[in-house]
Amino acid sequence: MEKATPKVRKRTFTIVEQACHEIHGFKKLYEELQDKILLSGQSKSTLTNYGRKVAQISLHYGKLPQNITEKEVNRYLASIARNAKTPSLSDFKFYVHGLRYCYRLLGMNDKALKLPSIHEPQKLPVVLNRQECIALFKAPELLKHRVQLSLIYSAGLRAGEASRLKIADIDSGRMMIHIRQSKFNKDRYVPLSPRILEGLRKYYYACQPVEYLFNGNSAGSPLSIKGMQWALREAVKKCKLQKGISLHTLRHSYATHLLEEGMDIVSIKELLGHERIQTTMVYLHVARPNRTNLFSPFDRLYKND
Secondary structure, X not given: OOOOOOOOOOOOOOHHHHHHHHOOOHHHHHHHHHHHHHHOOOOHHHHHHHHHHHHHHHHHHOOOHHHOOHHHHHHHHHHHHHHOOOXXXXXXXXHHHHXXXXXXXXXXXXXXXXOOOOOOOOOOOOOOOHHHHHHHHXXXXXXXXXXXXXXXXXXXXXXXXXXXXXXXXXXXXXOEEEEOOOHHHOOEEEEOOHHHHHHHHHHHHHHOOOOEOOEOOOOOOXXXXXXXXXXXXXXXXHHOOOOOOOHHHHHHHHHHHHHHOOOOHHHHHHHHOXXXXXXXXXXXXXXXXXXXXXXXXXXXXXXXX
């Protein structure tokens, strides 16, 4: 009886690998793009997003991006808008920004300037009020999750920052938290809340984490962002909150509440680790002004009734 021939699984090439193979010169361009992004301190996700989009449009026209005309770029973006059931703004953004990055890398600034502008909708962030925060932090059954969500809010952490926090980053002597190599490869310190320190100590003695403050499936490995998102979703369900809440909502709430309590916008910028003050200034539109004489004119219509 003949033995069955084992099936050989064919390797699937990524869109970037396909472009490197099919378009002469693309590999060299991609390597230059990779070096530029690495040296500028931008994240790997920036390279991934830019690289994929530049590879896709290059494969579509069968030529390097510098040889794609302005009309061809506009035609390609328009075809995406027509054919997509739900056109994604991020898709357009990464196509345009990726091409612009390439053109500037190649010294083709005129070509970069001719790319379409991306006007993102100016949406204000979702912010929790103080009562909602208290309810949310009480909701999780596990002490680990209660401490985790409270810590993210108390220090205005990004999800990735909370995931990567190590036990050694909690400096109880100076009452500071050391955030290491976050966005833009920057370190920063944020104040450690005394009440959060109490919760962290209870959590530490109960759960005995190793190396990372919040361990994943095995000791010594960080808890994934997905794990933190799950804990938040369960807490939101339990509280029956109707707002669209994400882990980043806790960071938005932190910044807004600091502003409402009287902290200046420059200090908040530094605590959040923002590169530009304009990013922080969005909270000026969300925060409730710290004045007591505010009212609605509607109330004055009936004040004599």
